Every structure is written in structure tokens, then in C-alpha cells.
Amino acid sequence: MEGSSTNGQVSTVQFGGENKVLVIGAGSTGLALAQGLKKARIPYVVYERDENATRKRNWSMGLHWAVPALQYLIPDELLARIQGTQTDPNVPTKDADQLPFINGQTGELIGEIKSDKFYRLRRDKIRALLLEGLDVRWGKAISDLIYSTDGRKITARFADGTEDTGSLLIASDGLHSTVRTLLVGSEKAKVTPIDFATAMCFTKHSRDRALFLRAKPHHPLYQVAPHPNGYFGWLSLHDGDDPDHPENWTFYHYISFREPRNVTNDRSNAEHVAHQKELARQFTDPFKSVFEWMPDDHPVWYGKLRQWDPSEPEHKWDDHDGRVTLAGDAAHPMTFQRGQGFNHAIMDSFLLCKGIESFWNSGDFSSEQRAAAITDYENEMIPRGGEEVRLSEANSIAMHDWEKVMQSPSMKKGMHVSHQAARIMDY
Ligand SMILES: Cc1cc2nc3c(=O)[nH]c(=O)nc-3n(C[C@H](O)[C@H](O)[C@H](O)COP(=O)(O)OP(=O)(O)OC[C@H]3O[C@@H](n4cnc5c(N)ncnc54)[C@H](O)[C@@H]3O)c2cc1C
Structure with a gap:
């Protein structure tokens, strides 16, 4: 060649x-x-x-x-x-869906994003x-x-x-x-890093606790919770393959937080866990509990938001x-x-x-x-x-800015993208 x-x-x-x-x-x-x-x-x-x-x-x-x-x-x-x-193959995907956003401090519904098949x-x-x-x-x-x-x-x-x-x-x-x-x-x-970071947590819980994390009024698959103190909470089912044994389910959760882009985060794993738990104490359930129930030495992975x-x-x-x-x-x-x-x-x-x-x-x-x-x-x-x-x-x-949450692209545009990209089948 x-x-x-x-x-x-x-x-x-x-x-x-x-x-x-x-x-x-x-x-x-x-x-x-x-x-x-x-x-x-x-x-x-x-x-x-x-x-x-x-x-x-x-x-x-x-x-x-x-x-x-x-x-x-x-x-x-x-x-x-x-x-x-x-993540849960047992819940049929609806033709249209609504993704609830709640106030992480109070649990109050602050908005719902409408989506086609999700x-x-x-x-x-x-x-x-x-x-x-x-x-x-x-x-x-x-x-x-x-x-x-x-x-x-x-x-x-x-x-x-x-x-x-x-x-x-x-x-x-x-x-x-x-x-x-x-x-x-x-x-x-x-x-390029931006000024936010998080630590990703994947946890299993006892049957009663796992059922609680998905019970009404919580959404059974995902819960999204901006917090007035400038945090963003996420909790979703990660593995619900076994419908009869909630103790086998895995949940995926994190709280993201402000961290200037030039800061090098040298927390140990145990310190990341402790930090996530500390932030979660400011949240309502189910966020508060899912982090509280995580063992102190549970492996998590830290990530800076980048683009x-x-x-x-x-x-x-x-x-x-x-x-x-x-x-x-x-x-x-x-x-x-x-x-x-x-x-x-x-x-x-x-x-x-x-x-x-x-x-x-x-x-x-x-x-x-x-x-x-x-x-x-x-x-x-x-x-x-x-x-x-x-x-x-x-x-x-x-x-991560309570004053701006309702003006965020997710809230204003939903899952939609620009007109051009949405016309996929015209190509
Ligand atoms: C926490 C999180 C949540 C997300 N949630 C969503 C969501 O809800 N909706 C959504 O649309 N997107 C979401 N995304 C984004 C989505 O995951 C990615 O955009 C998507 O997975 C990108 O796929 P990819 O194939 O381009 O990259 P990757 O999945 O990273 O695949 C790249 C592959 O290239 C290989 N590779 C790397 N270097 C080399 C090399 N030198 N030679 C050969 N192979 C190499 C890697 O090993 C890897 O297998 C999320 C991302 C994260 C991190």
C-alpha cells in the first residue's frame, strides 16, 4: 500500500x-x-x-x-x-409517553415532557x-x-x-x-469539561425496598429531580429482567453537582459515596432512601460532564x-x-x-x-x-439552576430536535 x-x-x-x-x-x-x-x-x-x-x-x-x-x-x-x-423488558412500551420531572426537595410534579414511543x-x-x-x-x-x-x-x-x-x-x-x-x-x-460532575451508582435492594423505589406516586422506570439547591437527581430501573424477584433488580442513580471545570476531583470511592449520600439527604424520597441504603464501600464511578x-x-x-x-x-x-x-x-x-x-x-x-x-x-x-x-x-x-429549570431545553423543547433532523424518513 x-x-x-x-x-x-x-x-x-x-x-x-x-x-x-x-x-x-x-x-x-x-x-x-x-x-x-x-x-x-x-x-x-x-x-x-x-x-x-x-x-x-x-x-x-x-x-x-x-x-x-x-x-x-x-x-x-x-x-x-x-x-x-x-431496562424493564416486562413493561410494554407505550406509543406515547410522559416523563415526569419533580422538585427534588418536595416531590412536587414540576413538569412532564411528552414523547413519542420512548x-x-x-x-x-x-x-x-x-x-x-x-x-x-x-x-x-x-x-x-x-x-x-x-x-x-x-x-x-x-x-x-x-x-x-x-x-x-x-x-x-x-x-x-x-x-x-x-x-x-x-x-x-x-x-472540554463543563462545570458539573457526578458519581454513577448502581445498587440492589431488598424486596420491600426495591418495590418502594418503584411504587406510586413514583414513575416505575425513571425519576428526574432538579433540586432548588442546584443539584440534579436521577433514579431509574437499570435491570428489571426478573419481574418476580425485586431483590434482583438493579437501580441506577446519581446526583450531579456544580464543580468548576478546572478542578481535579481526587475523592476516593468511599468519599464519592459519602458525598452522594450527603447530597441525597437534601432530597425527598425515593432519592433520599436509595442513596442512604447504598453501602459505604459500594463501587461507584465518577464522571465530569464533557463535550x-x-x-x-x-x-x-x-x-x-x-x-x-x-x-x-x-x-x-x-x-x-x-x-x-x-x-x-x-x-x-x-x-x-x-x-x-x-x-x-x-x-x-x-x-x-x-x-x-x-x-x-x-x-x-x-x-x-x-x-x-x-x-x-x-x-x-x-x-442545576432552579431559576432556569423551567426554561431549560428539555422543558421547552421536550425530546424533540430540530425540524431537519426530525424528518428522518424524508431522506
Ligand atoms: C450516563 C449516560 C447516559 C446517557 N443517556 C442517554 C439517553 O438517555 N439518550 C441518548 O440518546 N443518549 C444517552 N447517552 C449517550 C449515549 O450513550 C452515547 O451517545 C452513545 O452510546 C454513543 O455511542 P458510540 O457508539 O458513538 O460510542 P461508544 O458506545 O463509546 O462506542 C465507541 C466504541 O469504540 C471503541 N473504541 C474506542 N477507541 C478505539 C480505538 N482506538 N480503536 C478501535 N475502537 C475503539 C470503544 O471501545 C467502543 O466500543 C448517555 C450517555 C451517558 C454516559
Whole structure:
């Protein structure tokens, strides 16, 4: 393979022919795209850094406006099983839903966000579903990109010294995307922290306590509670697979708090737990109790809220005539309190799949066709992703400021996104 590399040695092509799409990262974005490519009979290979499908971290994600995009990408038999990937597969998903927001101090209902079909998916379960039938190469961390001098091919080099060549490469390698670093440089590729942080807690409880956490008037699946003192509480069912044994259920909860972006948090695990409990004492039930019942040495994970806006001028990347682009969290990592990252990720996969199909299935492999398809994708994705990064940040700020909660994007816009993104099936 001739070409130029940003560093290192060039070695041999490892897998398959060269007319294929290289998908980097086996998260929701990469796998949904690969499912779509497979359905369209377009050759692809997914490369994933992890050695296997076991994830270090798990959480749940609301899938709402991007349902039609996922429907386009995945086979009907997988879509038919999406109910089973929910945090509680036993509660049928309604055609329309309302997400209650309560005052974390008093429990008073302060607003309800209306939503169309709202799936609360568990990250490990939806990933397992999306993995079905796909060609994934595990233990392959991308480390470099090489562009052929004839403008036709791109080679991905991996940390283990192997490499593979394809017609284009879609980077869906997540929050700290290596490809983003290769494209814009390490300084510009860095995610920016914002002034909030939290510690994620996953706990099990006795039967009576577990039933209490889901009992009326609480919502049985999720409870969202901004607090007048400037905190934001979240409590949801994480694993309700076993309906007859509440003692087997897992709950997912956190309280996020203001923490200036330049502060390094060096609390120990026990100190994070103690801090969450201290904040929870200012909350009403069920928040107060779920934290109180957590053992003092329970493992939790700390996280600063972070983002990267693809629409900032200095973040512009060269897609090398459509040979490389970013998707999902690699393109627009955003804070999670507006619940939009996964939906935009699936939208990216949908648009990329349609764009790749447009030239692949026409049999026109010229660089111009590929470049036009990827430019169209980027022209839609970059402003959409950028807008959502900014809205999500504004939402996180407002959710921690009692005076602004009712003016937050979640309260004012609900789960809806811009007019353009909502017209998925028009594409
Ligand atoms: C707590 C929390 C709650 C959330 N809630 C919601 C919600 O309610 N609704 C919503 O829409 N979104 C939500 N999100 C956002 C959503 O989870 C993400 O936007 C989505 O999972 C992004 O998927 P992805 O495939 O782009 O990235 P990831 O799932 O991170 O996948 C990236 C993959 O790339 C791999 N990788 C990394 N580096 C390399 C490398 N060098 N080479 C090869 N592979 C590599 C990783 O191992 C990983 O498997 C939430 C996020 C969090 C953290």
C-alpha cells in the first residue's frame, strides 16, 4: 500500500479485499451502521479496541426520535426484539409517553415532557442485539491512518501492528476518538469539561425496598429531580429482567453537582459515596432512601460532564475526498442530561448508510461520488450535532439552576430536535 502516514511503519494488509467500508468502534453507532451496510450488501469490517464484548461501564439510554432510523438500519427480526433490550423488558412500551420531572426537595410534579414511543434501552443489551450476525474484529485499537496517493483508498493501522485497507473509513470510536485526534490533532480533539460532575451508582435492594423505589406516586422506570439547591437527581430501573424477584433488580442513580471545570476531583470511592449520600439527604424520597441504603464501600464511578462541538471552526477536519469521517460520540460527544447522544448517533449511522448506498449500489466508485456523499453527510451532521452539544450543555446548566429549570431545553423543547433532523424518513 503506497501512501503517507502520520507516523510509524507501513506493514501488510490483513483482512479481506479493499472494496469495503472500515468501521472503527463497535458501539451503538458503528454496529448500527454495520447492520445497515450488511442489509444493503455493502462489504464492511468493524474493528474494535476491546478484546471482547464485555463492557467496563454500563448505563441506560432513551431511544425516542431516532426509532425510524434504527428501523431502517436493522433487520425486522432484530427490531422485533428491541423490547427485550429495555431496562424493564416486562413493561410494554407505550406509543406515547410522559416523563415526569419533580422538585427534588418536595416531590412536587414540576413538569412532564411528552414523547413519542420512548424505549429505555440498557447499553449492554442493545449492543448485544446490534452485534448479532456482524463481522467484528476484536482487540484492534486504531492507531494511524494512511491515505493512498491515487486518492482511492484508506488504510487503518492498529496498535498490534496489523492494518487493513478499504474505500472509506467511518470513525465511531467514541468520546475520546483516536481518529478525531489523527484528523485535527491532539489539542483540538480534546473533549472540554463543563462545570458539573457526578458519581454513577448502581445498587440492589431488598424486596420491600426495591418495590418502594418503584411504587406510586413514583414513575416505575425513571425519576428526574432538579433540586432548588442546584443539584440534579436521577433514579431509574437499570435491570428489571426478573419481574418476580425485586431483590434482583438493579437501580441506577446519581446526583450531579456544580464543580468548576478546572478542578481535579481526587475523592476516593468511599468519599464519592459519602458525598452522594450527603447530597441525597437534601432530597425527598425515593432519592433520599436509595442513596442512604447504598453501602459505604459500594463501587461507584465518577464522571465530569464533557463535550466536543464539531461545528467550531477550529474543529473542522479534512475528510480526504470522503475517505474518512466521524460519527456518534466520536463526532459530537455531549452531556447526557437531555438524553440525545444515542439518538443522534443512530441518525448519523442512518445518513451514512444512505450516503454510502447512494454511490456503492450505483456502481460508481469514483472519488467524486464518495466525496459528494460524505460532504452531504457532514453538511447535515455537523450543524445538527453542534446544535445538540450546545443545547445539551445549556440544559445541564439550567437543570442545576432552579431559576432556569423551567426554561431549560428539555422543558421547552421536550425530546424533540430540530425540524431537519426530525424528518428522518424524508431522506
Ligand atoms: C450516563 C449516560 C447516559 C446517557 N443517556 C442517554 C439517553 O438517555 N439518550 C441518548 O440518546 N443518549 C444517552 N447517552 C449517550 C449515549 O450513550 C452515547 O451517545 C452513545 O452510546 C454513543 O455511542 P458510540 O457508539 O458513538 O460510542 P461508544 O458506545 O463509546 O462506542 C465507541 C466504541 O469504540 C471503541 N473504541 C474506542 N477507541 C478505539 C480505538 N482506538 N480503536 C478501535 N475502537 C475503539 C470503544 O471501545 C467502543 O466500543 C448517555 C450517555 C451517558 C454516559
